[in-house]
Amino acid sequence: MQILQLLVSGIAQGCIYGLIALGFVLIYKATETVSFAQGELMMLGAFLGLALIAGLGFPFWLAAIAAIAAMMLFGIALEFAVVRPILGQPAFSIVMVTIGIGYVARGAITMIPNVGTETHTLAVPYRNEIVHAGGLVLAVEHLVVIVCTALLCALLYLMFRFSRIGVAMQASSQNQLAAYYMGIPVKRLNGLVWGLAAGVAAIAGLLLAPITFVHVNMGFIGLKAFPAAVVGGFGSLPGAIVGGLVIGVVESLSGFFLPEGFKDVAAYVVVLLMLAIRPNGLFGENLAKKV
Amino acid sequence: MRFLFKTRYDQDIDLARHAGDRLWYGLLLALLVIAPAWLPEYWLAQLTFVLIYGVVGVGLMLLAGYTGLFSLGHAAFLGVGAYTETVLASMGWPFPLSLAAATALSAAVGAIVGLPALRVKGIYLAIATLAFGFIVEEILARWESVTGGNAGKIVPTLDVFGWKADTPASFYFVCLVVAVIATLAVLNLLRAPTGRAFVAIRDSEISAQSMGIHLARYKTLSFMVSAALAGVGGALYAHQIRFLSPDQFGILQSIDLLLMIVIGGLGSIHGAFLGALFLITMPQLITLGKDYLPGAVAEATGLQAFVYGIVLIAFVLFEPMGLYGRWLKLRTWFDLFPFYRAGMFRRQKSFQKSDRLR
Numbered sequence: 001m002q003i004l005q006l007l008v009s010g011i012a013q014g015c016i017y018g019l020i021a022l023g024f025v026l027i028y029k030a031t032e033t034v035s036f037a038q039g040e041l042m043m044l045g046a047f048l049g050l051a052l053i054a055g056l057g058f059p060f061w062l063a064a065i066a067a068i069a070a071m072m073l074f075g076i077a078l079e080f081a082v083v084r085p086i087l088g089q090p091a092f093s094i095v096m097v098t099i100g101i102g103y104v105a106r107g108a109i110t111m112i113p114n115v116g117t118e119t120h121t122l123a124v125p126y127r128n129e130i131v132h133a134g135g136l137v138l139a140v141e142h143l144v145v146i147v148c149t150a151l152l153c154a155l156l157y158l159m160f161r162f163s164r165i166g167v168a169m170q171a172s173s174q175n176q177l178a179a180y181y182m183g184i185p186v187k188r189l190n191g192l193v194w195g196l197a198a199g200v201a202a203i204a205g206l207l208l209a210p211i212t213f214v215h216v217n218m219g220f221i222g223l224k225a226f227p228a229a230v231v232g233g234f235g236s237l238p239g240a241i242v243g244g245l246v247i248g249v250v251e252s253l254s255g256f257f258l259p260e261g262f263k264d265v266a267a268y269v270v271v272l273l274m275l276a277i278r279p280n281g282l283f284g285e286n287l288a289k290k291v
Numbered sequence: 292m293r294f295l296f297k298t299r300y301d302q303d304i305d306l307a308r309h310a311g312d313r314l315w316y317g318l319l320l321a322l323l324v325i326a327p328a329w330l331p332e333y334w335l336a337q338l339t340f341v342l343i344y345g346v347v348g349v350g351l352m353l354l355a356g357y358t359g360l361f362s363l364g365h366a367a368f369l370g371v372g373a374y375t376e377t378v379l380a381s382m383g384w385p386f387p388l389s390l391a392a393a394t395a396l397s398a399a400v401g402a403i404v405g406l407p408a409l410r411v412k413g414i415y416l417a418i419a420t421l422a423f424g425f426i427v428e429e430i431l432a433r434w435e436s437v438t439g440g441n442a443g444k445i446v447p448t449l450d451v452f453g454w455k456a457d458t459p460a461s462f463y464f465v466c467l468v469v470a471v472i473a474t475l476a477v478l479n480l481l482r483a484p485t486g487r488a489f490v491a492i493r494d495s496e497i498s499a500q501s502m503g504i505h506l507a508r509y510k511t512l513s514f515m516v517s518a519a520l521a522g523v524g525g526a527l528y529a530h531q532i533r534f535l536s537p538d539q540f541g542i543l544q545s546i547d548l549l550l551m552i553v554i555g556g557l558g559s560i561h562g563a564f565l566g567a568l569f570l571i572t573m574p575q576l577i578t579l580g581k582d583y584l585p586g587a588v589a590e591a592t593g594l595q596a597f598v599y600g601i602v603l604i605a606f607v608l609f610e611p612m613g614l615y616g617r618w619l620k621l622r623t624w625f626d627l628f629p630f631y632r633a634g635m636f637r638r639q640k641s642f643q644k645s646d647r648l649r
Contacts, residue, residue, distance in 0.1 A: 101604065261433040272426075
């Protein structure tokens with residue numbers, strides 16, 4: 001029974017990793033760049049939700065929707081302002097720019113007087129409620145995370161698989177120039193993808209907020225989402241979630257069975273093992289260039 | 292404008308391109324040698340930091356700027372060097388021996404990290420080094436019998452067979468000597484076949500391979516040399532800062548190191564030192580600038596991170612060749628006066644090419 005309990009909390013934590021990883025994968029899948037600012041976007045989303053609920057007195061659901069929409073716009077603006085000018089430069093330029101965005105976001109939030117340096121709680125309707133199911137004690141917060149993640153993942157999967165926009169995004173990820181020749185508006189799509197990724201980050205932030213509180217360094221959890229994305233295979237949406245679950249469960253189990261300290265590095269040990277055994281991840285595609 | 296007519300092969304591989312180079316670098320060295328005589332103690336300490344970060348930067352530059360392998364866990368090598376030096380110095384080893392041991396251990400760790408580099412590239416490598424950095428930080432925090440854990444560890448005074456570098460000036464000279472030797476060694480490496488192989492790997496792995504370059508060997512070598520230099524820097528860093536704790540060698544330090552070489556200018560040794568200069572003087576500049584800002588902003592703790600982020604973004608967007616690139620443009624402007632054109636260094640517009648197929 002204890003094992004089951006550990007598994008459930010691991011899965012809930014893993015879903016958060018998966019959600020952030022989903023943002024990485026979205027951006028990687030469509031533009032083949034990696035955003036290191038995903039964790040900070042999540043933090044911004046959570047703070048935005050907080051500001052809407054505590055500052056302006058919005059009801060939770062309205063605030064959540066408004067925060068997600070605002071973050072999507074912010075993502076589109078971000079792509080237009082700083083990512084688009086360096087399109088086509090080595091991938092590392094974009095990594096550095098997104099690290100810079102992360103610094104700016106963290107610095108900007110810290111600079112808000114009386115708010116930035118404090119830890120806040122987000123008033124969600126389902127806070128601190130507990131469900132008993134067959135001997136298991138489940139926090140509703142965790143259940144909400146799991147359900148939302150599953151829904152979101154299915155939605156995105158369907159979009160990439162069946163909608164015209166999704167297919168166009170896949171095309172532009174494989175070869176931007178060829179996609180452009182086929183009449184795909186590559187630049188607009190890139191903006192859209194960044195918006196989508198920022199929206200997903202905002203959702204992750206709002207879901208994580210009741211579990212860990214809202215504070216300026218909550219974005220560092222994004223660094224644990226990288227292993228999740230790699231374990232799943234960087235270009236695969238279901239892979240991101242599965243990777244997140246693997247990391248979450250391993251972390252939760254190693255926190256219980258292994259000596260103190262292993263919990264914090266479990267994710268990184270897993271990713272190093274994965275890179276050594278299967279560099280393309282569980283669901284990654286294995287492509288090689290023919291010369 | 293100076294025209295160089297190369298008549299001997301020696302001229303082509305000479306470290307100094309012409310007599311002017313010798314003059315200016317000689318003057319710079321002379322200025323650095325007499326620095327303790329005219330610099331206040333505080334600024335001498337900052338200059339020492341610049342030299343230490345310069346050594347680490349040269350190492351990272353070799354890896355990232357010349358071999359094209361990016362490491363997001365370089366602070367770990369710094370940490371390995373710093374802790375090895377501290378532990379050995381506490382046991383009474385003289386500095387040259389403990390420095391050699393710290394260097395060797397860092398190089399060995401670098402070789403281990405280099406192993407995944409043989410199979411993974413691009414972003415996967417960045418994540419592998421990131422993961423490695425976290426693991427090393429955790430080990431430093433948990434292995435309390437050796438590292439002192441989160442409580443930290445006091446570093447003894449630098450001791451070379453009885454001669455103690457206990458004044459800021461004497462320690463500055465140690466750093467200067469080490470930095471000059473490290474820089475010359477790397478410059479020499481870069482003009483040798485090994486360095487050419489690194490550059491070839493950076494520009495195209497496939498063509499390097501078809502020219503007969505053993506990818507695995509050279510990538511591992513690059514990691515080893517880079518980690519060794521980081522270890523040297525770490526050993527000096529330990530003596531400079533006098534007190535070690537694991538959080539000094541975390542992800543933020545790694546990012547600072549990367550930021551340093553990107554802002555300095557990727558692919559130039561000058562860039563490593565310019566970047567180090569930037570990294571050390573920036574907090575001072577921000578402190579100076581605070582007087583001109585409204586009180587609420589100036590007092591905010593996030594100001595430094597905010598400014599760093601803005602500067603980093605601005606450099607990648609507008610000056611991808613960094614401070615050294617800016618200097619090159621300035622020099623070309625004077626060289627060609629009045630014929631400099633605005634578009635001379637313009638980047639070619641290009642579409643993104645897939646990394647997955649490389």
